[in-house]
Amino acid sequence: QLDLIKDQGYPEKGFVVTNANCVTTGLAMALAPLRKYGIKNIMVHSYQSVSGAGYPGLSSFDITDNCIPFIKGEEEKIEKEIKKILAINPEVYCYTVRVPVMFGHLEAVWLDLEQDVEVEDIIQDWADFKEVADLPSTPELPVEYGSDNTFPQPKYAFWGKPSGMVVYTGRLKKKNSKIGFLLLVNNIVKGAAGGSIQNAEAFVKRFGLI
Template sequence: MEVAILGATGLVGQIFVRLLENHPWFKIERLVASERSKGKKYREIAEWVSDDTGDIEVESLEDFLKNPDVDLVFSALPSSIAGKVEEKLAEKIPVFSNASSHRYEDDVPILVPEVNADQLKLIEFQQEQRGWEGFIVTNPNCSTAILMLSLKVLSEFGLKKVNVATMQAISGAGFKGLSALQIFDNVIPYIEKEEWKIENESRKILGFDFEMSAITTRVPVSHGHTEAVFVELSEDISVEELRKAFDSFDPLKKLKLPSYAKPIVYKEIPQPKLHRKLGNGMTVTVGRLEKIGKKKFKYVTLGHNLVRGAAGGSILNAELSYRLGVIK
């Protein structure tokens, strides 16, 4: 299938390109960016290129929209412009979006394939409601995406309450997000709108209501978000039972998706520098699991914010959709 990447010169866009190199199902055909990049070879702009993609001529978004002749689109556009663009494309083409523009609409799934694959059923409703031949599928905010895998396991034991404090990498702010002077020797205990996203996206993805509170912080780490999680369950289980549930969680294994990796790996002391690249960046690490009261636990989880939390998650969404026949 021929694909286009929108926002291809940005941080997430370049990860899309890297992960889609030599993909067995999806071939990069068109790279789309701002008017400033129009007409340039991708190698002139991107920090990472191969011989194959380096020679692709970047086109402007305006030009692409005149003739979006591809089988599907991966969108790494800023949320400020993604909304109308993605809707226009979805009239004819499947769009897999990393932007937040459509996440909170009732007929648009926020998809994490290991967690809520059943929400792909929303696509048929979305198409009927909007008269589209294509559709929009979103992936969550990066911190939410990393957290969701462990919360899915916990939901099997009756998830009642979640408190989470994130320690998020500077790459989550994009190329222009933070200066070195701001983050050096510092922790910034506020990321705009991030806490609301984690709390509300988590409930939509899991499909039920539970008490949740988040504090988000930016820390001087290049890649990899770490999260300290405190939970209360309905069932009183042991640490050993929960650890076994984490280890055995692997719902996509039999589907043989190209981007598949074991979703959760347990490491006693998870660290971004050591563990963010597990499973080519698609594996989330869980550790420091302790029982802190009846039906209460704490643990640490981490994952690669640009791969599992962004481009890789969106590609996995497209692979699942293709495997299940949602993409024709």
């Protein structure tokens, strides 16, 4: 999608590359290798850590022992951005919830696909998936699946190499024609600063230094 900067007038003019919403970033990573199956509908519920609210963020009186079932503007961003990033046009149904966790956004996802796919195929697709090669901030395995039913959990958000840049998936299952799974994205690394660094590295690889 970096070629879109030409619509802004590059190279004759300057350009802006924005970072995606942190939930969208994790979702896009997990869905990218599945586009070949035809994604018709996406249902996603996110459970987002308090660090995603920034500083000073939420009052401790509001979030302690509590979940807040609304994050202003978040659902609209996810529904819009996932289509643009992956160049797809599914129906997207989304709820976002703020939970009393410091780091890491957990997402529960259900997909309607055009093709009939088995869970083994998706596990293999994640294992084979590569981002732009030869970028310093890109993990060797950008999406890692764990078969244990307790995986993934937010306490694993800083796992991986580089730390915090891996998207973890788990609880993959097929019910009727739908595919469901959970994913975990580090909202301050892969979903924020680290993702921005990757954008810069990808620009240099694609267009060279300015």
